[in-house]
Amino acid sequence: MTFASIIDHDRQKEILRQALKNGRLAHAYLFEGPEGVGKKLMALALARALFCDSGNGCGECAACRKVDHLNHPDLHILSAEGTQIKIDQVREIQRDLSLRPMEGTIKVCLIDGAEGLNPAAANALLKTLEEPRPGTLIILLSAKPETLLDTIRSRCQRLKFNRLSRVRLAEILEHRLGLEEAEAQVMAALADGSFKKAFGNNQDFYLKERKERLKALVALSTGSIFPLFELAQELADDKEMLPETLDIFQSFYRDLLLLKYGRPQSELVNLDLRETLHRESATEQPPALLKKLAAIEQARFHLQRNVNRQLAMETMLMAITAP
Ligand SMILES: [Zn+2]
The missing domain is CATH 3.40.50.300 (P-loop containing nucleotide triphosphate hydrolases)
Known part of the structure; x- marks a missing residue:
C-alpha cells in the first residue's frame, strides 16, 4: 500500500x-x-x-x-x-x-x-x-x-478522515471494479462511504442476495403465515449478515417513501429495482411505510439486546405485513 x-x-x-x-x-x-x-x-x-x-x-x-x-x-x-x-x-x-x-x-x-x-x-x-x-x-x-x-x-x-460522498464512491467503484453504473450506485449507497464495505466481501451480498431477500419480503402478504415463518427462519439463520439484511430492508422502504414524496431518483438506493419500487409504491401509503421502518428499527433494537433472533424476525415480518 x-x-x-x-x-x-x-x-x-x-x-x-x-x-x-x-x-x-x-x-x-x-x-x-x-x-x-x-x-x-x-x-x-x-x-x-x-x-x-x-x-x-x-x-x-x-x-x-x-x-x-x-x-x-x-x-x-x-x-x-x-x-x-x-x-x-x-x-x-x-x-x-x-x-x-x-x-x-x-x-x-x-x-x-x-x-x-x-x-x-x-x-x-x-x-x-x-x-x-x-x-x-x-x-x-x-x-x-x-x-x-x-x-x-x-x-x-x-x-x-471523512466519509466519502456517495457520488465519489460510486465513481470509484465503477472505475476500479468495473461495475455497471446502477450497481455502483447501489453499492455506494449501502456502503455508506466505507471502503471496507464497498470493497469487502459483501459485494455479492449487496448486488445479488439483496435482490433475493427483497423479492422474498415483497412476496409476503397479510396472512401468509407459513412463508413468513420460513423467511424469518432463513433470516435468523444467517446471523452474520442480519444487520446488513436489516439495512437492505430499511433502504427499500425508505426508497418507497422517497418515491411517495416525489424525491429525485438519484436519492434512491435500490436503483436496479426501479420497476419493483414503482409497483410497490403505487400500493403503499407513507404512514404504513413509516410503521414498517419502525418495525425494522425495533427488530434491530431487540437483536442488540440478544432477543431470540427467530422471534425478533417473526415479530418484524408480522408488523411489516400487517394490513
Ligand atoms: Zn520499499
Whole structure:
C-alpha cells in the first residue's frame, strides 16, 4: 500500500508526505474518522515509507513486503483483545518501543481502535506519549476520538478522515471494479462511504442476495403465515449478515417513501429495482411505510439486546405485513 494507491484523502496524504520529506514527523498521530474509510491503510503506507529500503515505500523491497504482510519486526500493531485494549498490552508495546529498531531507524506502533483502551491502559499509554522516545512513532486510529482522554488527544497530531460522498464512491467503484453504473450506485449507497464495505466481501451480498431477500419480503402478504415463518427462519439463520439484511430492508422502504414524496431518483438506493419500487409504491401509503421502518428499527433494537433472533424476525415480518 503506497500513498499513491490510497484512494482519496489527498489532503491527509500531502500532510504526511511533507512531514516525511522535511523530517518533521510528529512522534504521535491520531487518525480519526468513521470505520472503514482508510485510516489503517494510510498508517501502513506511512510505515512503509519509513521502513522502505529506497525511502519511498516502493512496494518491491524486503522491508515494504514485510509491512504488507504485517510482519516487519519494527512495526507493532495493537488492537482490542475482546472488547478492550488492556494495560498488559500497552506495557508490552512500551517494552518493545524501548529497544532499538531491529532493521530500520524507527519503530512504529499502530493502536487500532484506540477507543478500546481501558482506563488503566490509557493512563499507561499517556506516559509514553508525554515522554516520547526518539526513533518511535505511535499512530492511534479511532472512530470515536471523543471517547479518548483529552490528555491523549492533545499529545497527538490529529488528522481527520471523512466519509466519502456517495457520488465519489460510486465513481470509484465503477472505475476500479468495473461495475455497471446502477450497481455502483447501489453499492455506494449501502456502503455508506466505507471502503471496507464497498470493497469487502459483501459485494455479492449487496448486488445479488439483496435482490433475493427483497423479492422474498415483497412476496409476503397479510396472512401468509407459513412463508413468513420460513423467511424469518432463513433470516435468523444467517446471523452474520442480519444487520446488513436489516439495512437492505430499511433502504427499500425508505426508497418507497422517497418515491411517495416525489424525491429525485438519484436519492434512491435500490436503483436496479426501479420497476419493483414503482409497483410497490403505487400500493403503499407513507404512514404504513413509516410503521414498517419502525418495525425494522425495533427488530434491530431487540437483536442488540440478544432477543431470540427467530422471534425478533417473526415479530418484524408480522408488523411489516400487517394490513
Ligand atoms: Zn520499499
